Amino acid sequence: MQAQVEAARRSETGVLHGRKIIDEIKASGVEFIPCLPDIHTSEGLLRPLWREPGLKMIRVCKEDEGVGICAGLSYCGKRALLLMQHTGLLDSINAIRAVGVEYELPICMMVGLLNKEPGVPPSQSKHYGVRVAGPILDAMGVAHHVVETDADVGVIRQAIEGAYAQGHPVVLFIGGQALP
Amino acid sequence: MTMLRDEALRLLARHVTDDIVVAVYTTAFDWIAIRNSPLNYIMTGAMGLGSSHALGLALGRPDKRVLVLDGDGSLLMNLGTLVTIAEVAPRNLIHFVFENGTYEANGSHRTPAHGHVDFSGLAQAAGYRSCHTFDDLATFANEVGGVVGEPGPVFVTMKVEPGLSPKFDYDYMHGPRVRKEFRAALAGSA
Secondary structure (H helix, E strand, O other), X not given: XXXXXXXXXXXXXXXXXXXXXXXXXXXXXXXEEEEOOOOOOHHHHHHHHHHOOOXXXXXXXXXXXXXXHHHHHHHOOOEEOEEEEHHHHHHOHHHHHHHHHHXXXXXXXXXEOOOOOOOOOHHHOOOHHHHHHHHHHHHHOOEEEEEOOHHHOHHHHHHHHXXXXXXXXXXXXXXXXXXX | OOEEHHHHHHHHHOOOOOOEEEEOHHHHHHHHHHOOOOOEEOOOOOOOOHHHHHHHHHHHOOOOOEXXXXXXXXXXXXXXXXXXXXXXXXXXXXXXXXXOXXXXXXXXXXXXXXXXXXXXXXXXXXXXXXXXXXXXXXXXXXXXXXHOOOOOOEEEEEEEEOOOOXXXXXXXXXXXXXXXXXXXXXXXXX
16 A cells, blocks of 8 residues: 555656746746747747746747846846756856856756656766766856756746845756656 | 948947947947946857847846947857847847957957858848948938937948957956946936
C-alpha cells in the first residue's frame, strides 16, 4: 500500500505543467516576455503564454536582443523574463556578462534544456550543451536553478524577486518537458 | 557627400528636450560632450545592443521619446533588431545610425560592404514606419525637426565622418555612476 502511495506521489509530482510555471511568472510581477521558441517548451509553455492575458510577448530574432530589452525595461521599473533555449543562452554569454553581471541588472532568463534526460541532473547529461550550461554560469557567478517538475516551480518567484531586489541576473532552467 | 558627426549631432541636439538618448561607443562620447544629460543612456554593454536597450526603454516609458544614436558597425552586429523593432512598432522610437564605414572604436577598420549596404533600405524592408538618409548638413538642418516629430519607429541613416576626437572614457561609460544617475533621472522625469 505504501509503495502504491509513493508511486502515486511520484507520478503526481514527476511532471511539469506550463500552467504552474505561468502562474509563478505572473505572481513574480513579470509583464514582458521577449522570447524565441524552443521545442522543449513550445506547446506546454510558450504557446499558452501567447494566450495569457496580462503578459506582453515580444518576438526577438536573436536571444541577446532580449538581454538588451530586459535591461531597458528594468530602468523603467518593469519586470521581464527572457524565454529561450540553452543554445540561445550560450549565444548570449557576452551580453549576459556585460549587461547582467557587470552592470548588475536583473536579467531574468527561463531556458529550455533541450535534450536533457528526465530525472538526470544536467551535470550528468550525455549532451554536451546541457552539461556545460550550468558550469559556464558558475564561472560567471550567475545564479541558476533547475525546474524539473511541478514541485520545483516555487523557485521561479523566489529567483525573480531576488534578482530584482539585489540587481543580478538569474537563469531558470526548464529541465522537464512542460505539459500544457 | 558626408557630414562631420559632431556637427550633425549639434544640429540634432537643438531638437532634443527631455528625451531619452541611447548612444553607443564613439557617437556616445561625441554626444555627451555636446549634450550632457542624465537621460543619456550610454551603458549598452555588449556591442550591437543599443537599439535593443532602446526598445525596452520605449516599451517601459511610452510617454517619453527615445532616440537611438547607433553606429553602423554596431547595427551590423544585430541586424535582426530592425525586424524586432518593426514588429513591435513603438511610436516613440527614433533610430539613427551614424554610418562612417568603420569600426571606429576598434582601430577604424572598414566594415563589411561599406558603400553597398543601404541601412535605410534595410529598415524600410523590415517595416519601419518611415526612413530617411542624410549626407549633407544643410538638408539635415532643414528636415531634422520634422523627422524627430514623426511617429515611430523612424529610421535615419546619417552619412558621417569623425569630427571631434572625443575622449574615450570607458570607465565612465561602464561605471556605476551613469547607471545610477540615469535611473534617478528617469524616475523623476514625467
